[in-house]
Amino acid sequence: MQLGKLRAGLTQVLATNAFWRERLSGVSGWDDFERLPLTTKSELLEDQAAHPPFGSNLTHPLDRYVRLHQTSGSSGDQPLRWLDTAESWEWWERIWAEHVYTAAGVTAEDRVFHAFSFGPFIGFWSAFGGAQRLGAMCISGGAMTSEQRVRNMLDLGATVLLCTPTYALRLADVASEVGVNLSAGSVRTTIHAGEPGASIPATRSAIEAAYSAVAYDHTGMTELGPTGHSCSARDGVHLIESEFIFEVLPDGELVATNLGRWGMPLIRYRTGDRVEIADEPCSCGSPFMKVAGGIRGRVDDMFTVRGVNLYPSQVEDIVRRYREVTEFVIERRTERQMDEVTLVLEATDELVVDRLQADLRQALGVRLECRAVPAGTLPKAELKSKRIVTR
Ligand SMILES: [Zn+2]
DSSP: OHHHHHHHHHHHHHHHOHHHHHHOOOOOSHHHHHHSOOBOHHHHHHHHHHSTTTOSOOSSOGGGEEEEEEOOOTTSSOOOEEEEEHHHHHHHHHHIIIIIIHHTTOOTTOEEEEOSOOOSBOTTHHHHHHHHHHTOEEEEOTTOOHHHHHHHHHHTTOOEEEEOHHHHHHHHHHHHHTTOOGGGSSOOEEEEOSSGGGGSHHHHHHHHHHHTSEEEEEEEETTTEEEEEOOTTOSEEEEOTTTEEEEEOTTSEEEEEESSOTTSOOSSEEEEEEOOBOSSOOTTOOOSOEEETSOOEEGGGOEEETTEEEOHHHHHHHHTTOTTEEEEEEEEEEETTEEEEEEEEEESOTTHHHHHHHHHHHHHSSOOEEEEEOTTOSOOOSSOOOOEEEO
């Protein structure tokens, strides 16, 4: 089925899309597919710089496109612009309705609150449309303070919350500061994207305790579309293989080809996300391959402490066991050609730092220096928290 969809889509792409015409020839079988070149984000950025403002990856004349979004630029890159046609936007919304919401048990009865600013970044726009397609009530939490969002959710009887995992915890902190008990509220399901937190056990438990809800993970990218979601087993993320072709490089990097966004498609795109594929079939019955424990981290987020390779998600899984810690970053610097790493924490109780440091040593097998800073020192992100800072 994947090969059939790919071949049908490529017929038009190779006829009119300058970016892919230069790179690809036709595909008649999987052998041909595996010979196609891999594509990187920097190649896409270069193409947009060379052919402003949208680049040359356009299958149709510009008047066919109805939406423009752009990447968050959280990695410090220039934002990448992405165009959708009515058909490809419909594809996004359908995947949300049929796969992401359905796996989380969201139905037409639900009231879905999107705690998000609705700027040019694509995140949660497609979730909003997908919820409407499902017949649910869609509530925008744009242009509100965190306190207004908390009160709005409760006043309107929202049953589903969508936001980043870090922001879900931030909302819970704000709720307790203003004396609102979220766990007694109406939210029963939370869906998170932008960071791997909802697949990190300690982060997920903290969210679930704060809201008395079940938390689900969702993976996706502006330039690719909605790629995966967690399921009832909640020990990983299923990749939606009916809408994408997924491959994993020897170093664990996930590569994806979308099969429904032909106006601006991506073929064999290097996501920069590092994954590990589960060997066993999932207890939920899904036939799609599962990424064990969700996305482990960005390929370029790995850091080394005394020869031990670590990802921010491993640190987060320990840090989030402490509700006294409200924010954290991993500070990386080079001293005398040695990698030095410090975990910088905002904690309401400084005594927690020694216990946390001992727990980290136990779990990671290496001593990671911790330093507490006053509340309000670290940046608060609504979008994607930056967990590694290089000095
Ligand atoms: Zn499953």
